[in-house]
Amino acid sequence: MLLAPDTHPIDRPPLKSTLSMPYTLTPGRAAGVFLAEAKNRRLVGARCVSSGLVSVPAQDFCPATGGSEMELVEAPETGTITGFTQTAAGIIATLRIDGADFDCVHRILEASFDELEIGARVEAVWAEETTQSILAVVGFRLAPGAPVGEVRPLQHAAEPLPMVPYHLDLHYEHAFGPFYGRMFDEIGTNRRLIGVRSTAIDGALLPPREVDDISYTKTGTWMTVPDTGTVRAMSVIHLEFKGQKEKPPYIYAEIQLDGAVTRLIHSVKGIDMSRASELVKPGTRVRAVWSDARTGALSDISHFEPVPDGDEAASL
Amino acid sequence: MGAPRSVAVVATAQTELRSAWSNAQHVDLISSTVMRLLRIAGIGLADVDFVIDSGSDVLDGRSISNCGFLGAMGAHHKEESRVEEDGLWAATYGATKIAAGAAEIGLIIAYSKPSESDVSLFYASQVEPFYQRPVGFDHLAASGLQAQQYIRMGGSEADFAKVTARAWEQAAQNPFVDIEAAPSEQEIASGEMVAAPLRRHMMARSVDGCVAVLLAGAEVARGMSSQPVWITGMGSAMDNHAFPVRKPGRLEACEAAARAAYNRAGLDPRSASIAEVSGSSAAGELMVLEALGLSKPGQGFDTYSGPTAINLSGGALPADPIMATGLLRLADAHRQLTQPKVFGLASPETAIVHAAGGVGMQTHCVVTLGV
Numbered sequence A: 001m002l003l004a005p006d007t008h009p010i011d012r013p014p015l016k017s018t019l020s021m022p023y024t025l026t027p028g029r030a031a032g033v034f035l036a037e038a039k040n041r042r043l044v045g046a047r048c049v050s051s052g053l054v055s056v057p058a059q060d061f062c063p064a065t066g067g068s069e070m071e072l073v074e075a076p077e078t079g080t081i082t083g084f085t086q087t088a089a090g091i092i093a094t095l096r097i098d099g100a101d102f103d104c105v106h107r108i109l110e111a112s113f114d115e116l117e118i119g120a121r122v123e124a125v126w127a128e129e130t131t132q133s134i135l136a137v138v139g140f141r142l143a144p145g146a147p148v149g150e151v152r153p154l155q156h157a158a159e160p161l162p163m164v165p166y167h168l169d170l171h172y173e174h175a176f177g178p179f180y181g182r183m184f185d186e187i188g189t190n191r192r193l194i195g196v197r198s199t200a201i202d203g204a205l206l207p208p209r210e211v212d213d214i215s216y217t218k219t220g221t222w223m224t225v226p227d228t229g230t231v232r233a234m235s236v237i238h239l240e241f242k243g244q245k246e247k248p249p250y251i252y253a254e255i256q257l258d259g260a261v262t263r264l265i266h267s268v269k270g271i272d273m274s275r276a277s278e279l280v281k282p283g284t285r286v287r288a289v290w291s292d293a294r295t296g297a298l299s300d301i302s303h304f305e306p307v308p309d310g311d312e313a314a315s316l
Numbered sequence B: 001m002g003a004p005r006s007v008a009v010v011a012t013a014q015t016e017l018r019s020a021w022s023n024a025q026h027v028d029l030i031s032s033t034v035m036r037l038l039r040i041a042g043i044g045l046a047d048v049d050f051v052i053d054s055g056s057d058v059l060d061g062r063s064i065s066n067c068g069f070l071g072a073m074g075a076h077h078k079e080e081s082r083v084e085e086d087g088l089w090a091a092t093y094g095a096t097k098i099a100a101g102a103a104e105i106g107l108i109i110a111y112s113k114p115s116e117s118d119v120s121l122f123y124a125s126q127v128e129p130f131y132q133r134p135v136g137f138d139h140l141a142a143s144g145l146q147a148q149q150y151i152r153m154g155g156s157e158a159d160f161a162k163v164t165a166r167a168w169e170q171a172a173q174n175p176f177v178d179i180e181a182a183p184s185e186q187e188i189a190s191g192e193m194v195a196a197p198l199r200r201h202m203m204a205r206s207v208d209g210c211v212a213v214l215l216a217g218a219e220v221a222r223g224m225s226s227q228p229v230w231i232t233g234m235g236s237a238m239d240n241h242a243f244p245v246r247k248p249g250r251l252e253a254c255e256a257a258a259r260a261a262y263n264r265a266g267l268d269p270r271s272a273s274i275a276e277v278s279g280s281s282a283a284g285e286l287m288v289l290e291a292l293g294l295s296k297p298g299q300g301f302d303t304y305s306g307p308t309a310i311n312l313s314g315g316a317l318p319a320d321p322i323m324a325t326g327l328l329r330l331a332d333a334h335r336q337l338t339q340p341k342v343f344g345l346a347s348p349e350t351a352i353v354h355a356a357g358g359v360g361m362q363t364h365c366v367v368t369l370g371v
Helices: A028-040 A177-190 A273-279 A311-315 B026-041 B065-073 B087-099 B119-124 B139-153 B157-172 B185-189 B218-224 B252-265 B282-291 B300-305 B325-338
Strands: A015-025 A043-048 A070-075 A078-087 A090-097 A104-109 A121-126 A137-142 A164-174 A193-197 A222-225 A228-237 A250-257 A264-268 A285-290 A301-306 B007-014 B050-054 B079-083 B105-112 B193-195 B209-217 B229-238 B274-276 B350-357 B363-370
Touching: A028 A043, A028 A070, A078 B139, A090 B139, A164 B119, A177 A193, A177 B026, A228 A264, A228 A273, A250 A273, B007 B026, B007 B087, B007 B218, B007 B325, B026 B065, B026 B105, B026 B209, B050 B065, B050 B087, B065 B079, B065 B105, B079 B087, B087 B105, B087 B209, B087 B229, B087 B325, B087 B350, B087 B363, B105 B325, B119 B139, B139 B193, B139 B282, B157 B185, B157 B282, B157 B300, B209 B218, B209 B325, B229 B252, B229 B325, B252 B282, B252 B350, B252 B363, B274 B325, B282 B300, B282 B350, B325 B350, B325 B363
Parallel strands: A104 A137, A264 A301, B050 B079, B050 B105, B274 B350
Antiparallel strands: A015 A164, A043 A070, A078 A090, A078 A121, A078 B193, A090 A104, A121 A137, A193 A222, A228 A250, A228 A285, A250 A264, A285 A301, B007 B209, B007 B229, B105 B209, B229 B363, B350 B363
């Protein structure tokens, strides 16, 4: 299984990659008011008008009945531990805020795991700096004998916070595998583009793979292709967007390398960009311009450039 | 409209489950699995009417990752869709298409390479972002809280260690699970506390792997296989997203999914020969067994000495290829029903297959099988 033909074991370190995802989260009315009131050090809950059940922190829907007519309330800062665990993030507990009908989760502070018990009374610990986040309450601490608080109508509620900026960074280490591994090794070591023979059509599949997509038969032996090819499609990119590698305008083209049955996407440069769509079009002959870097990535080819008429004939 | 047609599992194939397939890409694992499945089934890709696959964009590190895997899956210019749940859901989707008469042969694939990403971030991305994620609530915390609730129902930390040790012993005998040395009960019971009262081995170990299953309508299935394994019931259900609002100590969504499957199959779970279940922690596995009706609440531990063969594969604790775990349970149950002697089973007739997903097992899918 997974043996690429004529290949020594590939031992490339994995490809490190990070996906940085920016978000603008919309909290909605209930969470929006909760977050807006956090700076006033008021805990906001919500009572379902039809069921009478109270959620703290505030929710837009009743967790039990799904009722959507909710009136906001001000919740007390005391409650009871209903469950607890300890992870690398600290002590996390389920809590029942006094007057609420549902549990919530939060941190337990200033206590060791062993002194906690279910039923223990707790009180909120407010952050010193005001913040429009659930972390305005840093956590809860043990408060033996704390009187049981009551839920009250919320007077003069703040406008809901309309948006919360957020981002998520996801980190990856992708394996290359025997086929991509060999291809990138050849690019980095020998500046050679290598694919595998298709068993369905006469030509090379790039990137190489175990199975031919179209015929679903096992692919054949390795096949080197030159770094020249023909543009089959192109686009001039004018739009700016997140994650972009180059400043517009630039050309992305589908290039069919000579001898390949697949197309490679790369940029085409070295031309007068004001005449881009005239100078680069389907059928235009191009050749790779290699960068000085030898990292074993497709970016070792800096870009492709058009081959001037007559150049190829002269070199033959 | 006629009655739904019978649907059978006719063949399965899988890779070995390893903590990391560091010398293979997703496509390498997928193409080798699917090629082997077609060889086992003795058919070509032209015979396959549709492909349904399961995987996670967040785990895979690319959007709509199935689009990049189409060629390896054999889905070129075929009807293909992706289920962003465990592969067992994909199997129920495929079985429904065949039962409805819309297709004859369906290829179900699930793949996972959690070794390439950070599993804690995968779960964190599923947590509610305003009230829960900032305080550090995650899948680990949910599992720890769940285990504490289960102890209040009658379970014990000692049971968790025994369940975990048994799972690893079973997995060590499973040729598809790569294990260097199974931890002893003592090592498990004294392991690092990761989500009190759960210790390291009591949480499911993420592994890489791929599994593929071929489903067929009744007539075709009888022609393809001398031992078709019939899908007799299916059910799935989802609990409240907010963990603290779920019923403590019970998995009500699992109970609902099982009820739907048993009603369709006319199956009394206590008569089942085999159960292959996916618990994301030792406590979770016990709670699943109870929710499936294999024991009374709080007595899940007794199930292992009962008449139903539980997780002969080892289950999810030693090998959890997230998104493929439940479909592997289906492949395991299929092997046990068709090769009972290999597993020391007399003449098994029925199996219960279970998959779970989400933070603290929010979602559940149950499939019943019969021969």
